[in-house]
Amino acid sequence: MDTIRPAEEGDLADLVALYNHYVANTAITFDIEPCTVETRRPWFDQFAPSGRYRLLVLENDGGELVGYASSAPLKPKRAYETSVETTIYLAPSAGGGGRGTRLYGALLEALEAEDVHRAYGVIALPNAASVRLHEKLGFRPLMVLDEVGRKFGRYVSVQWFERAVG
Template identity: 55%
Template sequence: MPSEGAEVQVRPGFEGDLGALTDLYNHYVSETAVTFDTRVFTPQERLPWLLSHPVDGPHRLMVATDTDSQRILGYATSSPLRPKPAYATSVETTVYVAPGAGRRGIGTLLYRSLFEALAGEDVHRAYAGIAQPNEASARLHRRFGFRHVGTYREVGRKFGRYWDVAWYEKELQGPAGQPN
């Protein structure tokens, strides 16, 4: 957990972050229904994911660290929504905050940095799927201008039960500050 008054830095992720990012994600895999992955990963298994988020372009990885300890406090990504070419101007966004680092504005800092980085990219819409219930995530997305567009009922099964996923959408601005 960051020390009281510690500053947070948000920067693009890089390969040296892989171990800590994998540990953070694995917490959500094994302890929550936030992600529908059902088994933990090794850093080597997560390497293609990390490399699919370069420093530029529409698919980004932003990492928040404690400036004193350099401990990773969370990350946000924009990833392809679907693999077919016509979806290229749409991204799926997500944010994960490290256990013990919540309620400090880390998610807000990450999303602010992610959307600032995407401002000059040819991205028309951002989408986010939120496993239900998760009011904190819904609040964060609404704060950034996402609106609820629908819910997939009982779409995922994890921990012996079915989970709904609420889908949110956000219009993004293109390179000239105009909607794409």
């Protein structure tokens, strides 16, 4: 049975490996160069087991880390502090079967106990599976930023989604 839990220090290398798959092979993230444990450390260190900024991991029944979901500051200015940007990544082998729904749902449920007013998801397009997941979990589409990024020699648009929390 899969396990969802807060990330721990020992997860960082696996988190980097999972993320780097998407950096190297997709336009889902706009990072261009793969991360190292050292360069990903500031990202990892912003999370805590409680509070607004969380990092949950999904382990399969063999104990392998196969996904993560996080909530991070939307913007650095203090007036934005009750809004978070949420993210989810699953290993390619972990898709389907409701894992993304359970993992992302667990993150959103945890945020309901915190001083969080809105969650925002930003999806590189096209990504029908992520759009469906966000809509299933109560996010509503806001806007598309057309061709806002360039990766692999092509321009990529993103769509913002919003969900009330609490």
